[in-house]
Amino acid sequence: MQFSFNGELIDLEIEKTGTTFSSPNIRLEYSPKTMWATMNGRRFKVTVANHKDEWWVHISGQILKLEYVEQGANTADDSGGLIAPMPGKILEVLVVEGQEVTTGQPLMIMEAMKMEHKIVSPVNGEVSTLYFQANDQVEGGVTLMEIQESD
Amino acid sequence: MIQRLLVANRGEIACRILRACREADIETVAIFAPDDANSLFTEMADITVALDGETIGETYLDIEQILSVARHFKVDAIHPGYGFLSERSEFAEAVMNAGIIWVGPSVEAIDLMGDKMTARKTMKNAGVPVIPGEEIEGGIDAIVMASKRVGFPLLLKASAGGGGKGMRAVHSEDQIQSAAQSAQREALKAFGDDRIYVERLLAGSRHIEIQILADQHGSTIHLGERECSVQRRHQKVFEESPSIAVNDNLREAMGQAAINAAKAVDYVGAGTVEFLLSANGEFFFLEMNTRIQVEHPVTEMVTGVDLVREQIRIAQGQRMSIKTCQMRGHAIEVRLYAEDPKNNFLPAIGKLLCFQPPEGPGIRLDTGFREGDEVTPNYDPMLSKLIVWAPSREEALARMRCALEDFVVLGCVTNITFLRALCLHPDVITGRTTTDMIETIWPDGWDEEIPSEMIELAYLATYASHSMGANRQLSTAIASEIPTPFENLSGRFP
Numbered sequence: 001m002q003f004s005f006n007g008e009l010i011d012l013e014i015e016k017t018g019t020t021f022s023s024p025n026i027r028l029e030y031s032p033k034t035m036w037a038t039m040n041g042r043r044f045k046v047t048v049a050n051h052k053d054e055w056w057v058h059i060s061g062q063i064l065k066l067e068y069v070e071q072g073a074n075t076a077d078d079s080g081g082l083i084a085p086m087p088g089k090i091l092e093v094l095v096v097e098g099q100e101v102t103t104g105q106p107l108m109i110m111e112a113m114k115m116e117h118k119i120v121s122p123v124n125g126e127v128s129t130l131y132f133q134a135n136d137q138v139e140g141g142v143t144l145m146e147i148q149e150s151d
Numbered sequence: 152m153i154q155r156l157l158v159a160n161r162g163e164i165a166c167r168i169l170r171a172c173r174e175a176d177i178e179t180v181a182i183f184a185p186d187d188a189n190s191l192f193t194e195m196a197d198i199t200v201a202l203d204g205e206t207i208g209e210t211y212l213d214i215e216q217i218l219s220v221a222r223h224f225k226v227d228a229i230h231p232g233y234g235f236l237s238e239r240s241e242f243a244e245a246v247m248n249a250g251i252i253w254v255g256p257s258v259e260a261i262d263l264m265g266d267k268m269t270a271r272k273t274m275k276n277a278g279v280p281v282i283p284g285e286e287i288e289g290g291i292d293a294i295v296m297a298s299k300r301v302g303f304p305l306l307l308k309a310s311a312g313g314g315g316k317g318m319r320a321v322h323s324e325d326q327i328q329s330a331a332q333s334a335q336r337e338a339l340k341a342f343g344d345d346r347i348y349v350e351r352l353l354a355g356s357r358h359i360e361i362q363i364l365a366d367q368h369g370s371t372i373h374l375g376e377r378e379c380s381v382q383r384r385h386q387k388v389f390e391e392s393p394s395i396a397v398n399d400n401l402r403e404a405m406g407q408a409a410i411n412a413a414k415a416v417d418y419v420g421a422g423t424v425e426f427l428l429s430a431n432g433e434f435f436f437l438e439m440n441t442r443i444q445v446e447h448p449v450t451e452m453v454t455g456v457d458l459v460r461e462q463i464r465i466a467q468g469q470r471m472s473i474k475t476c477q478m479r480g481h482a483i484e485v486r487l488y489a490e491d492p493k494n495n496f497l498p499a500i501g502k503l504l505c506f507q508p509p510e511g512p513g514i515r516l517d518t519g520f521r522e523g524d525e526v527t528p529n530y531d532p533m534l535s536k537l538i539v540w541a542p543s544r545e546e547a548l549a550r551m552r553c554a555l556e557d558f559v560v561l562g563c564v565t566n567i568t569f570l571r572a573l574c575l576h577p578d579v580i581t582g583r584t585t586t587d588m589i590e591t592i593w594p595d596g597w598d599e600e601i602p603s604e605m606i607e608l609a610y611l612a613t614y615a616s617h618s619m620g621a622n623r624q625l626s627t628a629i630a631s632e633i634p635t636p637f638e639n640l641s642g643r644f645p
Contacts, residue, residue, distance in 0.1 A: 003613055010610045021615040026608050030615040033505070037608055046612045049504035049561040055616070056504060057609040061556030061571050062601065064609040065564075068617065085497050087528050091336075109333070112498055112528055116337050140500065 002069040003055065009069065082119065082147060087140040088112030090132050099127045101147065108132075108144060125149040153177050153228040153252060153467050157221050158196070159242075160232030161211060162519030163535060164443070165192035168230050171459040180224050182217060184210035186529055191521050198224060207529075211235045214242050218249055228252035228466060234531070237442040238265050254466040256441050260416040264439040267310050267348045274436045277415035279408050282427060282435040284350030286310055294331040297349045298324070304354065307331060309338030310346035315385035317341060320352055353429055355585050357396055358382070358437075360425040361409035362450045364461055365418045366471045373406035374454045374476045377423075377446055380584040381573065383496050388566070388589075389573060390446040391483045392453045395544065395582030396428060405434055406476070412439055421447070421462045427586075445486070445536065448517060452482035452540040481547040482540045485570045487560070489532040492569035492597045498532040501525075501563030509557035513540040513550055526563045534565065544582070548574055569597055 003010050015022045019030040028037040028046070037044045047058040053068040092109040095101060101121040108119040129146040132138060157180040158168050165181060169192060172179045181196030185205065193199045200220050202210040210216075212235060221229060229246050231237035231254070240261040246253045255261070264270045268286035275281055284301055287293045298305055298321065307330060309317030317338030319330040331347065339345040357380040365371040378394035379387040397405070409424035416439075423444045425437040447458050454476060461471050490496045506522040518535035520526070526534065539554055541547035555571040573579055578588060585591075 001614060001617060003610055003617075005606055005609070010606065012607060012610055014611065014614055016615075016618070019615075019619070021611055023607055023611045025604060026611050028608070028611050028615055030619055032616075032619075035612060035615070037611065039604060039608060044608060046608065047505060047507070047559045047561065048612050048616045050616065050620070051502060051504055051562055054562075055613040056561035057612055058505070058559045058561055059605055059608055059612075061558075061568065062599075062605055063561065063568055064601065064606065066609060066613045085494060087500065111340070116333060117497060 003066040004069050005064060005066050010066070082107070082122070082144045084110070084138045084140055084142050084144050085117070085119075086110075086112045088117070088138060090134055090136045090138060090144075091116065092134055093130065093132070095127050095130075095145075097127055097130050100150075101125060101127060110138075119144065121147060123147060123149045153463065155180065155224065155226045156228040156230055156254075156463075157182065157217075157224070157226040158192075158230050158232065159211070159217050160230075160235055160237075161187055161190065161192055162530065163192075163517045163533070164232040164234075164445075164519075166195055166519055167517055168232060168459055169195040171457065171463065172230075175460060175463055177228075177463070180220070180226055182211075182220055186527065189524075191519055191524070200224070207235075214239075214245055217242075218245055221246075221251055222249060226251060228254055228463075230254040230462070231442065233440075233442050233445060238440070240265065252466050254420070254462050256416075256418050256420050256422065260418050261441050263416045264422075264441050265311070267308065267438060270438060271436075273415055274412055277411050279412050279415075279436045280434065282350055282353065282437070284348060286346065286348045288346055291328065291331050291335070294335075294347055294349060295327050298327050298331075301349050301351050304352040306350045306352045307334040308348045308350060309334070309342055309344070310348045311342035311344035312338060317347070318385045320385075353427055353435075354587055355430045357394070357428040357584065358387075358425065358586050359394055359397060359405065359428045359434065360423050360444075361405055362444075362447070362458070363409055363413045363418065363422045363424060364456075364458070364465070364471050364473070365413055365420065365422070366465045367419055367468055368470050370471065370474075371410050371413050371418065372471070372473070372476060373409050374450050374456060374458075375478050376402060376405060377449050378584065379446060380586050381579070381588060382586055383589045387446065388486050388488070388570065389483070389579070389584075390449050390485075391481065391544070391547070392449040393478055393481065395584075401432070401434075408434070408436070412436065420465050421458050430585075445533075446484050448515060448536060448538045449482040449484045452515070452538060453478045453480060455479070480540055480542045481544040482538060483547045483551050484536050484538040485551065485555070485574075486533055486566075487535045487537060487558075487570070488566045489526045489534055489563050490566055491564045492566045493599075495596055496566070498528065499526070499564035500528055503534075503560065504562030505559050506561075507557075507559040508535070509537070509554040511550075511554070513547075514554050515539070534560075548580065568599060572597070572599060 021028045026039045049056045055066040057064045088110045105121045106118045110117045125147045128148045155178040179196040180198045204210045236242040240258045243253045244258045304322045307319045319334045321330045335345045362374040377392045379390040381389035412424045423440045426434040428434045489499045508516045515538040520534045539550040541550045552574045
């Protein structure tokens, strides 16, 4: 069973005895949703919630989101795709296919939650494919355009 | 006396008003858009009415539709809350023309204060100090010209608006063109009016506002200040009362200026006069909000006044129940937004898988959401307001830190960990709060360091939950794999 945090796989030895789970520094008594753990002699309340492959964990004011990773899945994003940061509407496309762009150059203007957001190029390169045009509604996480990074 | 009141709003402020009405023994009507059918506020009204339409314009901003609901259910009053139609004088006028009590000021007062340019002139005439700036009715070129007269750095604002929409800070001349275009477009979209106001940006200043109450019997009082300096993208996130920068003399001076501002427009009801307090102690009129404000709870906590209840009292012609402002202790409010502080505070969506607010002495939560609710991109991303009261500022901050630590919100990215970090920041602790502090402290955006043992603990808890729950998933997977006879048949006889 593998989980990642901030895109990095977590690799830890875990021992299970009944409903007690232990890692090198921590002992945790499992119960649904809210459970207690002991770490360096201190007690921590841990709240866990799950949605699809997302696992949300709250520990004393800190919130971590872990992702369940299928064995053998490729987590590296090596496509040149530009991802919509949130659902919304494309207001304006500022580039055309084949155009050279530089890092930080505005590519699109999106509207979400009644505010405008600029989508800027993360790299120097060339716009190879545009998937949307002005007035299109987009879901969060979809690829908006492909940029071929220049060497 | 008001017997039945319609709340022309949604979310946490609808809940706040519906509660106040219930306490005042007033029957309530809530209206809701189809996507709000299961929202918390609809459960708090005596009568709920579904609006026709999909967009905000077709529902919460549809004056005709709202009035026809009001007439049909024979309500005697309408409370507009904040946002939506609260500062639209044509709505106030239509309500009053229908013989319904408008919980708010007169049409004239809304008009005079709603337009930034008119408000400025009115305030200047009333002897209230204003910031250097001018309004532009022309296109981009006129804005560029005006910006040279006003000087950089400057702020572009929508003449008709508020809430940070259409607002852009411009630091040099080469940014003005694109900022003006984008500000105009956003202003047009949000308010149907693309007039832009160019104003000198006063760096290192504080946002101080004065709460006003005025009744129909000629008394106008102020209820002290709220400091709302801590803002991101020109939207407030942390508000407190009293302000560390305001002593008794300054409070009296600003309070009197606010009373003068209100009297200049014959103001009636609850209102807020916003000022910018410069680093050298001068204050300038920013704008007056002719409605109840998001951050009104901090004033309620330190003055003991129920502002919404007073609004209702005043609207039905009674005298307000307080004579003077008496402040006690310290109150802080933080706004819980569905937004990602690590990604430039961009709005986030998701399902509130877990929503467990903190409890304890001096803790108040004004929320429009509860566990299981879906956060959608259709409305403002503010989920709740967490307010604390304590005898001193230091104790209030400590109480807020603990309350934020106990507040469990999972399933949707929120600014809650950022708010906690804010309460731990030395500038907030010492009260060196200014309107530009977030971008000054975290110019490249905010991020947090998560200790490795926390990741280990989170992993352990996730691993445990997954492996204990995995059994159930397995059994359903097996069940669904049991072939049906039909599949068998078709398999056997292709």
